[in-house]
Amino acid sequence: MRPSSSKLTFHKMHGLGNDFVIVDARQHAVTMTDELVRALANRRTGIGCDQLIQLEPSQEADFAMRIFNADGSEVEACGNAARCVTQLVGHEAQIATTGGTISGTPDDTGATLDMGEPRFDWDTIPLAYAMDTTNMPVRWEELTNPIAVNIGNPHVIFFVEDTASVDLARLGPIVENDPLFPERINVNVATVESDGSITLRVWERGTGLTRACGTGACATTVAAVRRKLVSGRETTVHLPGGDLAISWEPGQEVRMTGPAAHVFTGEIELDDFL
Numbered sequence: 001m002r003p004s005s006s007k008l009t010f011h012k013m014h015g016l017g018n019d020f021v022i023v024d025a026r027q028h029a030v031t032m033t034d035e036l037v038r039a040l041a042n043r044r045t046g047i048g049c050d051q052l053i054q055l056e057p058s059q060e061a062d063f064a065m066r067i068f069n070a071d072g073s074e075v076e077a078c079g080n081a082a083r084c085v086t087q088l089v090g091h092e093a094q095i096a097t098t099g100g101t102i103s104g105t106p107d108d109t110g111a112t113l114d115m116g117e118p119r120f121d122w123d124t125i126p127l128a129y130a131m132d133t134t135n136m137p138v139r140w141e142e143l144t145n146p147i148a149v150n151i152g153n154p155h156v157i158f159f160v161e162d163t164a165s166v167d168l169a170r171l172g173p174i175v176e177n178d179p180l181f182p183e184r185i186n187v188n189v190a191t192v193e194s195d196g197s198i199t200l201r202v203w204e205r206g207t208g209l210t211r212a213c214g215t216g217a218c219a220t221t222v223a224a225v226r227r228k229l230v231s232g233r234e235t236t237v238h239l240p241g242g243d244l245a246i247s248w249e250p251g252q253e254v255r256m257t258g259p260a261a262h263v264f265t266g267e268i269e270l271d272d273f274l
């Protein structure tokens with residue numbers, strides 16, 4: 001199926017270097033296909049991005065945000081993109097995603113989001129079979145004993161001595177595609193520092209290594225609270241692209257504050273990409 005118009009206006013934005021092509025289809029319908037997403041996301045021949053984001057009308061929220069990874073897969077949540085679209089619309093907004101509704105409040109440099117409550121049951125991650133998701137009895141080489149959290153989308157978190165020493169480009173895709181994870185998974189390696197902050201690197205499902213992952217920072221903070229490694233009241237998460245402030249206490253929504261930057265607005269001729 002082809003998009004209904006041959007010209008496509010888009011916004012290029014990023015949150016801590018996790019970059020997006022954002023298509024505002026609230027007024028004019030656009031049919032996005034996995035083939036078109038892959039073409040637009042391609043950094044050599046397309047516009048280039050980690051995720052393509054499409055805004056659409058919604059019955060139950062101010063608008064809906066659809067999220068496509070660079071490999072064309074449609075997924076449920078994206079924290080950095082939710083900050084970007086909150087900045088783009090410029091007002092408080094309820095954003096419907098297939099992973100739940102996110103509340104966004106813009107500020108001078110980015111946005112604060114209420115990301116909803118995390119889920120921990122094995123079938124809500126989802127895993128292929130039942131196990132304790134707080135101390136998973138599994139390993140992939142030196143990556144052992146992870147914890148799984150679903151914060152709209154699925155994450156597995158490994159607490160390690162030194163995130164820089166993990167060959168995440170090699171191990172990330174092995175874990176992501178393990179049959180234990182029927183919907184694949186985002187792979188986080190994290191270290192809790194002596195001051196209570198968290199250093200984090202993420203291999204994103206359907207995209208690969210990114211400069212930052214907002215849902216990864218939320219899921220990792222939740223995991224650290226559940227393991228009693230941090231209090232979670234206000235945790236700074238250091239990602240390769242910069243810092244996010246995350247807070248969570250059991251029974252509450254996860255809150256994230258961080259920057260969002262508009263790079264440019266552009267227009268393409270879709271026939272050039274199909």
Ligand SMILES: N[C@@H](CCC[C@H](N)C(=O)O)C(=O)O
Nearest residue numbers: 078079080153205213214215
């Ligand atoms: N970059 C995002 C997450 C994007 C989706 C993820 N790759 C998935 O497949 O769930 C973020 O900032 O949260």
